[in-house]
Structure formats: structure tokens, C-alpha cells
Amino acid sequence: MEHNVYLTAIEPGSGKSAVALGVMEALASLGRVGYFRPIVAGGEEPDNDIELIRRRYRLPQTYEESYGAVVDDLRAMSDRGRYEELLKRILDAYKRLDDATDLLLVEGSDFSEASRALEFDFNADVANHLGCPVLLVVRGSNRTVERVLEVVQLARGSLTGRGCTILAIICNQVAPDSVDEVRRRVREVADEPAYVLPEVPELAAPTVAEVATAVAAQFLRPVRGAEEPSTRREVGNVIVGAMSLPHFLDHIHDGDMIITPGDRADLIVGSLASRFSGTFPNIAGLVLTGGLLPEPSVLRLIDGLGGTDLPVLAVEADTYRTAATVAGVRGVLTAESDRKVAAALGVFSAHVDRQALLGRIEVTRTERVTPLMFEQRLLERAKADRRHIVLPEGGDDRILQAAEEVLLRGMAELTVLGDPEAVKSQAASLGLELDGLQVVDPQTSAWRDDFADTYYQLRKHKGVARPVAEDLLADGSYFGTMMVYKGLADGMVSGAAHTTAHTIRPAFEFIRTVPGTSIVSSVFLMLLTDRVLVYGDCAVVPNPNAEQLADIAMASASTAAQFGIEPRVAMLSYSTGESGAGSDVDKVRQATAIARERRPDLLIEGPIQYDAAIDPAVARSKLPDSQVAGRATVFVFPDLNTGNNTYKAVQRSAGAVAVGPILQGLRKPVNDLSRGALVTDIVNTVAITAIQAQGLKDA
Numbered sequence: 001m002e003h004n005v006y007l008t009a010i011e012p013g014s015g016k017s018a019v020a021l022g023v024m025e026a027l028a029s030l031g032r033v034g035y036f037r038p039i040v041a042g043g044e045e046p047d048n049d050i051e052l053i054r055r056r057y058r059l060p061q062t063y064e065e066s067y068g069a070v071v072d073d074l075r076a077m078s079d080r081g082r083y084e085e086l087l088k089r090i091l092d093a094y095k096r097l098d099d100a101t102d103l104l105l106v107e108g109s110d111f112s113e114a115s116r117a118l119e120f121d122f123n124a125d126v127a128n129h130l131g132c133p134v135l136l137v138v139r140g141s142n143r144t145v146e147r148v149l150e151v152v153q154l155a156r157g158s159l160t161g162r163g164c165t166i167l168a169i170i171c172n173q174v175a176p177d178s179v180d181e182v183r184r185r186v187r188e189v190a191d192e193p194a195y196v197l198p199e200v201p202e203l204a205a206p207t208v209a210e211v212a213t214a215v216a217a218q219f220l221r222p223v224r225g226a227e228e229p230s231t232r233r234e235v236g237n238v239i240v241g242a243m244s245l246p247h248f249l250d251h252i253h254d255g256d257m258i259i260t261p262g263d264r265a266d267l268i269v270g271s272l273a274s275r276f277s278g279t280f281p282n283i284a285g286l287v288l289t290g291g292l293l294p295e296p297s298v299l300r301l302i303d304g305l306g307g308t309d310l311p312v313l314a315v316e317a318d319t320y321r322t323a324a325t326v327a328g329v330r331g332v333l334t335a336e337s338d339r340k341v342a343a344a345l346g347v348f349s350a351h352v353d354r355q356a357l358l359g360r361i362e363v364t365r366t367e368r369v370t371p372l373m374f375e376q377r378l379l380e381r382a383k384a385d386r387r388h389i390v391l392p393e394g395g396d397d398r399i400l401q402a403a404e405e406v407l408l409r410g411m412a413e414l415t416v417l418g419d420p421e422a423v424k425s426q427a428a429s430l431g432l433e434l435d436g437l438q439v440v441d442p443q444t445s446a447w448r449d450d451f452a453d454t455y456y457q458l459r460k461h462k463g464v465a466r467p468v469a470e471d472l473l474a475d476g477s478y479f480g481t482m483m484v485y486k487g488l489a490d491g492m493v494s495g496a497a498h499t500t501a502h503t504i505r506p507a508f509e510f511i512r513t514v515p516g517t518s519i520v521s522s523v524f525l526m527l528l529t530d531r532v533l534v535y536g537d538c539a540v541v542p543n544p545n546a547e548q549l550a551d552i553a554m555a556s557a558s559t560a561a562q563f564g565i566e567p568r569v570a571m572l573s574y575s576t577g578e579s580g581a582g583s584d585v586d587k588v589r590q591a592t593a594i595a596r597e598r599r600p601d602l603l604i605e606g607p608i609q610y611d612a613a614i615d616p617a618v619a620r621s622k623l624p625d626s627q628v629a630g631r632a633t634v635f636v637f638p639d640l641n642t643g644n645n646t647y648k649a650v651q652r653s654a655g656a657v658a659v660g661p662i663l664q665g666l667r668k669p670v671n672d673l674s675r676g677a678l679v680t681d682i683v684n685t686v687a688i689t690a691i692q693a694q695g696l697k698d699a
Helices: 016-028 048-056 071-076 080-098 116-130 145-161 176-188 208-214 245-249 265-277 296-304 319-327 338-351 354-361 371-384 397-408 420-429 448-462 466-472 476-485 500-511 546-562 583-598 610-614 616-622 640-653 679-698
Strands: 005-009 033-040 067-070 103-107 134-139 166-174 194-198 238-240 257-261 285-289 312-314 387-391 412-417 438-440 491-494 521-527 532-536 568-572 603-608 634-636 657-664 670-672
Touching: 005 016, 005 116, 016 033, 016 048, 016 103, 016 134, 016 166, 016 338, 016 354, 033 048, 033 071, 033 080, 033 116, 067 071, 067 080, 071 080, 071 116, 080 103, 080 116, 103 116, 116 145, 134 145, 145 166, 145 176, 166 176, 166 354, 176 194, 194 338, 208 285, 208 312, 208 319, 238 319, 245 265, 257 265, 257 319, 265 285, 265 296, 285 319, 338 397, 371 521, 371 679, 387 397, 387 476, 387 679, 397 412, 397 420, 397 679, 412 476, 412 679, 420 438, 448 466, 448 476, 448 500, 476 491, 476 500, 491 679, 500 657, 500 670, 521 546, 521 640, 532 546, 532 640, 546 568, 546 583, 546 634, 546 657, 546 679, 568 583, 568 610, 583 603, 603 610, 610 616, 610 634, 640 657, 657 670, 657 679, 670 679
Parallel strands: 005 103, 005 134, 033 067, 033 103, 134 166, 166 194, 238 257, 257 285, 285 312, 387 412, 387 491, 412 438, 491 670, 532 634, 568 603, 568 634
Antiparallel strands: 521 532, 521 657
């Protein structure tokens, strides 16, 4: 059974790139995925969709391996004899990639270079030659319900008439108020499953950087081009500034691009002021036209207001031509378009039954688990039962960027701690939209007195006075942990800007451990190229005794099971079985006995060396009858020194992705971030914390 999919439209402007992201997201949770385009435009610039998917999903394939031919080849070889030669070339390139993957998404042509009739026939022929079912994308923008249905019927009939098998139909970019009607009536013209995605204006909105390129603008303030957050912001509407300032201010909205002659000092200053006033909309940028620059005094004012991060562009063209050009610029979905990617994935997930779609493809899950597969499964599980997570470090750019992605993808409810106005201003300077985010200031929150009373009652036996409790609860870590303790949040993620000790100390003080567990410990999920291993404890307990080591082993096994990893526990030592002696080996041997007695259901082996635990050949020599040796998934290190060094050695030398540390043993989940954490790391940790909270809810 062919497990690949051919994604195609019948015209340009269908939003096929956004749909491709959603399909890849679904496929990535099931096996080693690849991406292939039979034909691309060619030229010096690489194909945007290939680079988007290749970089977004960290595909090991090269750019050259990702396509079969260029549009010029299609034109030159369109006569029958050479056309077959072209199809064979594409099939050969496809097979090379197909052999290295479990699932392959093939995205058809863009209908922007050759004739539409030629490209339509070409896509149908390639889908048939590759043996792929077709996922048809139909454009719904600027169309009535009747017209969308007509296009579905026409496209479906044309593809089936050429022998294609249609997997499903996606009506994309449909007017939001028409979605329900199209979804209901599309059954009149199609037998296959059909999904209807509403139009999301921000997906087509250009960024400030794209507008600057289109109008050949110069930035009045030095910026790092497309790398600066303010230039990555999407532009909503184009507003031409011509009226007086008071009336002009009544017409601006969030995300507007203001276009005005360069000598209109009143509108320039008014636009700059609106950006940081807090009482007016947050515009995206300002374009000064006519080759005119403001007076030196106004330029000095612009420089002085540089902290607002408002892009100010200057162009030679007049206002009319500039406005017409800007209005015609369409945004491109790129690997750097984090907000657009999250929005595209969010709308796909909300409106497409992914499991039903994958069932149509009849995919068989592979036993191999790649890092990408594991990450996608994490996100799926977090979204399936959304939990509420608190992020205390609202002043950190990475936290706000991660919060936006979490919210756009519907992974969790979020509370960020910080001054609401400061968070709002910071989000604006980063070009973020944080709809649905709750922002709480510990300094002024109505909860603070109650939290302080609770902390005082819990800790007064340790000599904590009531004023001290009130001071501590102004701290984000204490406040956020108390939200979790009181049930106002299901879990907390912190540490991007604070030490591990600062993050987890409050949890040790009053969340405490689950009954029957003597110690809080941690694990790292080590994402190797073909499997996921669990390493514990590599971050918290320096030198555990035998009882604590047994607790770490049992907790690590439970964590592994919670994340879909069958626990086979190796209690690591420098000796295997009965071959060695000494206090260190004896501690591991004793810990193994304790864990076996308390958890007879666990597969656990120890003491055992790392090579015997992971390598079947070594295991056959050293422990031939063990159910764990050579197949271990959970590795328990005898002390922090060994564990921390080993996980870092594997991470750096084997190219593994280390997810963690994940704290275990607490009654409610609190997790620590590395201070060098990337936005992706934060998103993954939020997902992990949400899944831990789901497990506690189900327990």
C-alpha cells in the first residue's frame, strides 16, 4: 500500500503552502517523513515551499534531492516522447527520496509559470505515475458558496477523469461566515471527505520587510532586515495619510502601514507617538514617499523615539504609486514566519480530522521514533486535553514568542506573570499577537494576600514570618508555584532567566512529593535519530543513596510510560551483573533490589554497564537471559556527575536532542528551562508539563 500523498490545486493562490504544513504536521507524528516537488520554478532563488518544509521539519534531505525538474524542462519536453522522459526523471528522483522515508508528501506545481492546462495535466500524470492519492486544494477566497462548489465539482471531475484517486478535498480560504454552509453542501458534489478551512487574513498579509523589498525602500533607522522582530510583523491595511492629524488618528488600526509624504511632519510625529502611547492602535510601520525626508529636527525626534522599534521607510515613488504597490504585495509563508506557521497549523488542526485523514492514507506506524515524530506526538497530546500553564518570566522575549505559538496552536491555556502594560508593550515591539493570554502582576494581584497567608501557614513551622511570606509571594517563581498549588494553574514552566534552584525551590517547599516518593528527581528525554531514551537523574540529586536511586528508577519508568516509551530500566554501573564489587556497585545492586520489590511489574536490570544495556551484541555476551540488556529505554545513572556528563556527551557527540530536565516526583508539575533555551525548547516544555498535568488529573 502506497503511503504517500500528492497535494495539488488547479490554480494559483489556493494557500497550498499552508495546507502542506498541516499535512506534514500530521504525517510527521507517524514515521520518517520526506517532502518532494516534481517541478519548481528554477532560477537563482530556491523554491520557498521546499525550504519552508525542509527547515521547519528538519528534514535530512538536501535541496537538490527535494525536486525532480524545473518549469523550463516542462515547456521544452512537452512533446509526447520527451514528456515521458521528463516523467521518468521525476519518478527516479522521487524513488530515491521515497526509499529513505516512511511517508512522503508530494506537492504539485504552483500554476504560475507554464500554462494552467499544461500544469493540470502534468500534476495528474505525475500523481498517477507515482501511485499517490491526490489531496485536492480548492481556493475559496473571493468566491460565493455556489462558486466554491462549482470549482470543487469541476476539479474533482477533471482529476478522476484522468484516472486519479482523490484522497480528500480541502476548500481553503473560505469566508468565515460561509464555512458552515460550504461544509454542509460540499457533500452534494463530492463523495470523498471534504474539509473547509476559513480564510485567515494574516496568512496572506505581507511583513514589513516584504513591503520594504517591494517598494525598494530604505530604512531611516538601521535594522537587521528580515531578522529584526519589528520587520517581521504582518501588515494589515494600507492607510494613506492625507488629512489633518486629529482626523488621521481616528482612522488608524492595529497593524496598519501608514503611507504619507516625507514632509508631513505632523503625521510622522503622530504615527510615532501612537506606537508607544498605549491609548492608540499599534501600527506596523511608516512609509515616507516622494523622495522627501523630514526636517533635521524631526529626524532627531525619530532617532530619540528609536526604542519604539517602529520601522520608518523612505521611498522615491509618489504616494499613489507606493500605496498601489503595497496594496498588491502578498505575504509569503517562510521558515522564518513563526506566527504564520503557527496560525496555519492552528487552523488546519481545528478544521481537519487528522486521524480520519491519516486513516484514509492507511499509514502503518513504524517502530522507529525520530525526534520530529516524538515532538509532534507531544503537541498532539497536549492539544487533546488542554491544561493551564503559568510562565513566570513575562519579561523574556523568548517566553512571549513561545506563548504566542502555544496559543496559536491551541496547545494550552497560559498565564504569564509580569506588568500587563510592560508585557503588552514588549509584545508589540516583537510584533506578537497574544489574544487569549492572561497576564498577572504578582506585585498588584488580588491573589497576593491569600497566597501569602497560605504560604505562611505552610511554612511557619520553619520560622517564616507573615511579612516574609508577603515579600516572597511578589517573586514570580513563588507566585507561579502557588498558582499551581491552589489549582489556578495546572503546571509551571520557568528558568529561561533564572537558576534551577530559583525555579524549583518553592515546589520543594510546599508542592512537595507524591506519596511514597522520597525525593524529587529529573530526567532528560534523549531524542536520537531512531529512538527516544530516558536518562535520569542528570540535573537534581547529586549523590543518591540506594533508597533514593530506587525512587529515581521507578519515577523515571513512570515518566517514560507517560510519554509513550515502554520502560525497560537499566541501573547503570561500571560493572555488569555479579562481575564486580565495591561500595558504588553495591549501592546500585541494592537500589535494583528495592525497586524490584516495590515495582515487581517493572522490567529492571542492574548493575549493568551502558554498552550491555544498549547494544544487543554486548548483551548476548554479558547478560544473555536479560529482558532489559540490549533493549533498555530508561537509563538510571548512579550519581549526578556521571549522568550530567553522559547526557551532554551524547547530546554533543551523537547530535541528540535533549528535552528537559523534566522534574518528577512532585504532586503537581513544575519544570525548569535552560537559560539558553530556544523558543522551540520552551514550547516543548509547555507541552510536556501539560501532559504531566493530564496524567495527574487521570490518576
